Each structure stands twice: as C-alpha cells, then as structure tokens.
Amino acid sequence: MRPHPDLHGKRGVDLLHDPVLNKGTAFTEAERDRLGLRGLLPARVSTQEGQVARVLENIRRKTSDIEKYIFLISLQDRNENLFYRVVMENLEEMMPLIYTPTVGQGCQEFGHIFRRPRGLYITYKDRGRVRQLLRNWPYRDIRMIVVTDGERILGLGDLGANGMGIPVGKLSLYTACAGIHPTQCLPVTLDVGTNNETLLKDPLYIGVPERRLRGAAYDELVDEFVTGVQEIFPKACIQLEDFGNTNAFRLLHHYRNRACTFDDDIQGTAGVALAGVYSALRITGDKLSDHKFLFLGAGEAGIGIGDLIVTGLMEEGMTEAEARLKCWFVDSKGLVVQSRTDLVEHKLPYAHDHVSVTDFQAAVESLKPTALIGVSGMPRTFTKPVVEAMARLNRRPILFALSNPTSKSECTAEEAYTWSEGRAIFASGSPFPPVMYKGKAFVPGQGNNAYIFPGVGLGVIASETARVTDEMFFVAAKTLADLVTEDDLGEGRIYPSLTRIRDVSAAIATAVANLAFQRGLTTMSRPVNLAAHVKAQMYEPTYKEGR
Numbered sequence: 001m002r003p004h005p006d007l008h009g010k011r012g013v014d015l016l017h018d019p020v021l022n023k024g025t026a027f028t029e030a031e032r033d034r035l036g037l038r039g040l041l042p043a044r045v046s047t048q049e050g051q052v053a054r055v056l057e058n059i060r061r062k063t064s065d066i067e068k069y070i071f072l073i074s075l076q077d078r079n080e081n082l083f084y085r086v087v088m089e090n091l092e093e094m095m096p097l098i099y100t101p102t103v104g105q106g107c108q109e110f111g112h113i114f115r116r117p118r119g120l121y122i123t124y125k126d127r128g129r130v131r132q133l134l135r136n137w138p139y140r141d142i143r144m145i146v147v148t149d150g151e152r153i154l155g156l157g158d159l160g161a162n163g164m165g166i167p168v169g170k171l172s173l174y175t176a177c178a179g180i181h182p183t184q185c186l187p188v189t190l191d192v193g194t195n196n197e198t199l200l201k202d203p204l205y206i207g208v209p210e211r212r213l214r215g216a217a218y219d220e221l222v223d224e225f226v227t228g229v230q231e232i233f234p235k236a237c238i239q240l241e242d243f244g245n246t247n248a249f250r251l252l253h254h255y256r257n258r259a260c261t262f263d264d265d266i267q268g269t270a271g272v273a274l275a276g277v278y279s280a281l282r283i284t285g286d287k288l289s290d291h292k293f294l295f296l297g298a299g300e301a302g303i304g305i306g307d308l309i310v311t312g313l314m315e316e317g318m319t320e321a322e323a324r325l326k327c328w329f330v331d332s333k334g335l336v337v338q339s340r341t342d343l344v345e346h347k348l349p350y351a352h353d354h355v356s357v358t359d360f361q362a363a364v365e366s367l368k369p370t371a372l373i374g375v376s377g378m379p380r381t382f383t384k385p386v387v388e389a390m391a392r393l394n395r396r397p398i399l400f401a402l403s404n405p406t407s408k409s410e411c412t413a414e415e416a417y418t419w420s421e422g423r424a425i426f427a428s429g430s431p432f433p434p435v436m437y438k439g440k441a442f443v444p445g446q447g448n449n450a451y452i453f454p455g456v457g458l459g460v461i462a463s464e465t466a467r468v469t470d471e472m473f474f475v476a477a478k479t480l481a482d483l484v485t486e487d488d489l490g491e492g493r494i495y496p497s498l499t500r501i502r503d504v505s506a507a508i509a510t511a512v513a514n515l516a517f518q519r520g521l522t523t524m525s526r527p528v529n530l531a532a533h534v535k536a537q538m539y540e541p542t543y544k545e546g547r
C-alpha cells in the first residue's frame with residue numbers, strides 16, 4: 001500500500017477530527033498518552049472489529065435506506081478506515097446504499113441532508129483561479145479524480161451541484177473494490193448551474209442557483225480544470241462522470257488523446273455490458289457474431305456498449321460495417337434508420353437501411369434480435385409483449401435492463417424470468433433480489449460498472465499510463481467474463497459474486513497495466529511481477545500502529 005501523505009504531528013482533538021487518522025475508541029492506551037488524547041475518549045479501548053459491530057448494529061436499526069446512507073456518509077467523514085472496513089466486509093449490503101440506487105435519492109435530497117462538504121466544488125465564477133482551488137485540496141498525490149457537472153445523474157436528469165454524491169460514491173467504490181487509497185482520490189463537481197426548476201426554487205439547494213453555463217465559457221472552465229489537474233496532480237487520471245450526453249461525447253473525444261481520462265458512462269458501461277454478453281455466450285453456447293443486439297436508448301451507455309460490441313465482433317473476424325449491422329438502436333423518436341434527419345453524430349454509424357419504426361415492440365418483431373439492451377432511463381419499457389416476443393424468438397433471450405436507479409429499470413428481474421418462462425438471461429443496472437420461478441432460484445446479474453472501473457483505475461495507477469484506451473475496456477471485459485465460474489452460470493448469474501470484487505479488480509488492473517506496457521503508453525519500467533506490483537498498491541482499511 002502506498003503511504004498516505006505525511007499528516008504526522010497531529011494530536012488531540014485535531015487527530016480525532018481527521019477522518020484519515022482517526023481511530024476513535026480504538027486508540028490504544030499508549031497512543032492516548034503519546035498523542036494527547038487522554039480524557040478525550042471514553043475509558044474502554046475498542047478493537048476495530050468491535051467498532052464494526054457497533055456500526056452494523058446502528059445501520060441495521062435504521063428503517064430507511066436514505067437514513068442508512070446518511071449514517072454511512074457521516075461515518076466516512078469521521079473515520080475512513082472504519083467506513084471502508086464496514087463497506088468492504090459487507091459489500092453486497094453496503095454497495096446499494098453508497099451507490100445506486102440509494103445514492104440517487106441522496107443526490108436528489110443532497111441540499112436537505114447536507115452535513116459536511118467532501119470534494120472540490122468549482123463554479124464557473126472560479127474561471128481564472130481553478131489552479132488555486134486545486135491547490136487548496138489537502139492531499140498532493142492524487143491519482144484518481146471523478147468529475148461531474150451534474151447534468152445527467154444516473155437516470156434522474158439534471159441535479160446540478162447535488163450530483164456531488166456521485167463522484168463521492170464512485171470514489172468510495174474505487175477504494176472499496178480496488179484498494180485505491182482514499183487520500184489519492186478526489187471528487188470534483190463543476191458547478192455550472194442547473195436547469196432543474198425545482199432546484200432553482202429550493203432555498204436549500206447547495207449550488208449556484210442559476211441556469212446552466214453553455215458554449216465557449218463552459219469549455220474554457222473544463223479546459224482550465226483539465227490543464228490545472230495535469231499541472232498540479234500530474235499522475236492523476238480524470239474520470240468523466242454523469243455529464244449530459246452532448247458534453248460527454250464531446251469532452252471524451254476532445255481529451256482522450258490529450259489527457260489521462262475516460263468516461264465511465266460510455267466506456268465503463270460498455271466494459272461491464274460486454275462482459276455480461278460474453279458470459280451469456282457461455283450459456284447460449286455460441287459466438288458474438290451469432291447475435292443481433294437491439295438497444296433501447298442511444299445515449300452514452302448505448303453507443304458506448306455498441307462500439308465495444310463492434311470491437312468484439314471485429315475480433316471474431318467481421319468487418320466494421322458487418323459488425324455495426326449487428327447493433328440496432330431505438331431512441332426517443334423510434335428506430336435509428338438512414339432516412340432520419342434528426343440524428344446526432346454518435347448515432348450515425350448505427351443508422352441502418354430500414355423502414356421507419358416508432359414502436360419498440362414493432363422493432364423487436366421486425367428485427368428479431370437475440371438480445372435487448374435497455375439504456376433509456378425509461379421504466380417499464382420491456383413490457384410483457386416485448387419479453388414474450390423475445391422468448392418466442394429465442395431459446396435463451398438476453399435481456400439487460402440497465403437503467404438506474406431501480407425505479408427506472410426497463411423491467412424487473414421477476415418480470416424478465418416469469419414472462420420468458422425462466423429462459424431469459426437477465427442483468428440489471430441496479431440490484432434485484434433472486435427470483436423463485438417454478439421452484440428454481442434465479443440470481444439476476446447486476447451489470448454494475450463497479451466490476452470494471454475500479455480495476456481499470458488501479459491498472460492505470462499501477463502502470464502510470466499516460467492514456468486510457470478503448471482496448472483497455474475490452475481486455476477488462478474479457479478478464480471479468482473469464483472470472484465468472486460455472487457455478488455462477490448455473491444459477492443464471494453472469495457476473496462474479498461481489499464478494500470476490502477485490503480479486504476481480506486486481507485481475508483487471510493487471511490486464512490493463514499489461515496493455516499499457518505493451519502499447520508503450522507509460523515511461524515507467526515494467527515491474528518483474530506485474531500482478532504482485534498491482535496487489536502491493538492496494539489499501540487495506542486496518543488501523544496502523546502508532547498513528
């Protein structure tokens with residue numbers, strides 16, 4: 001594990017108020033004497049295990065998920081080691097609280113539940129002094145930044161500066177799932193206003209209560225931020241997160257060859273979805289090229305997934321044109337076809353020759369896809385007739401309802417299994433509990449980006465790569481799919497259990513770092529044992545003696 005920056009010298013109350021160093025009641029007798037803590041803590045010295053038990057008792061007593069979220073965020077602000085120990089040892093229980101779906105409600109209510117700031121808020125009024133703000137951050141060895149402008153938070157739309165819950169939550173997952181040290185993580189919100197009328201009128205809204213900045217002034221702010229990061233945190237990777245889709249594609253296109261950056265909504269989602277598809281192929285027993293994909297939603301997630309599937313198809317020997325013909329899209333106006341005149345640039349490669357179709361079910365009947373990928377943010381759109389049609393057309397229909405949070409899912413796990421008579425290979429964006437159908441338990445896969453981005457981030461850090469490439473997401477997808485066991489598949493589970501996430505992330509990181517060395521994207525010399533080098537970077541949330 002990398003040592004965190006030198007914060008030694010802190011004593012007494014300052015130490016108790018520092019979430020990185022605080023151990024609360026677990027400070028030992030000797031530490032209490034040496035660090036001026038005597039009298040500031042109750043007498044009984046706890047172990048970290050004892051503290052974990054107390055935290056779990058507290059969380060489980062709370063009756064709503066948002067209360068649990070507030071409790072966990074407050075714990076993170078008091079004692080990070082304890083927070084991560086709790087999260088890492090109980091990931092299946094905690095991940096839906098610190099990330100989707102509960103983080104969505106956390107963002108919607110951000111101004112109302114706000115306790116303590118975390119991360120860096122850069123408003124458009126800070127143009128010209130962004131470097132100064134970056135220097136105000138207390139840690140210097142920043143390696144992973146997650147930045148949003150809050151315009152498209154999950155499937156919930158424009159939440160302005162309230163979107164900060166997402167960078168905070170995602171970086172918690174970088175630490176919990178891949179062991180990236182908390183002090184190497186920096187959440188950032190570019191507060192460029194919001195067009196959300198409810199927030200604009202809310203006196204407790206925390207952001208700049210003005211309409212969104214657009215155009216050259218917006219681009220200048222983003223550029224000042226990116227170049228500022230390159231100067232002040234030269235080893236940092238910038239993950240673009242939950243930008244509105246026009247900006248997301250534009251920014252990724254502009255910066256991907258200029259900075260160490262990627263967009264998780266486009267590239268990370270693609271990685272996790274393709275991994276799910278590769279696992280599904282082990283169930284259907286055929287090749288990627290035997291499939292036809294129909295997407296509901298042609299935004300960041302959909303186009304990102306489509307592009308990576310095209311990469312996979314080309315690996316099987318197809319030409320790009322043949323591969324693109326395997327991917328079809330329906331957006332809010334209907335099937336994406338050549339005759340449409342309203343298509344933005346990222347949809348054009350998928351505008352195929354076909355009569356216009358405005359109805360999703362009609363598109364299913366006409367195209368006869370083998371797989372549906374729901375990334376529209378529109379709930380209940382995989383209707384009973386749609387799922388029944390897929391079950392009629394396919395022995396094992398692939399149904400991925402990826403829209404988040406749960407309330408936006410295109411269908412539920414239960415609907416997918418019952419309407420397809422137990423034949424669907426199903427994954428969702430937010431978690432669903434296992435479903436019993438005709439006496440058999442089906443375990444839905446969660447196509448959670450957390451299977452991919454923490455490992456990719458760790459690989460980026462471990463190799464000090466200068467760029468993050470699509471090929472890295474492709475190898476990440478393959479690595480993830482290879483880690484799904486036969487037992488997992490037997491239960492219908494197309495992703496590994498979250499309990500194995502640290503090993504999954506380490507394997508992905510090793511594959512990504514390997515690629516960075518192979519492609520000459522780093523000036524670092526290649527460690528003799530890359531896997532061991534990756535593992536050596538990983539933070540453990542146990543207390544260290546003497547601090």
Ligand code: NAD
Pocket residue numbers: 152154155156244245265269272296297298299300301302330331332333374375376377378402403404405408428429430447448449
């Ligand atoms: P986006 O805004 O970029 O794209 C949304 C797309 O849906 C657009 O193409 C839009 O035209 C289309 N759409 C809207 N209404 C529609 C309708 N009624 N019928 C058909 N299409 C419609 O958003 P995005 O980043 O692509 O995210 C979309 C959804 O996917 C969100 O809910 C997000 O939470 C989810 N998502 C899930 C994962 C995951 O599960 N791993 C990852 C990323 C995004």
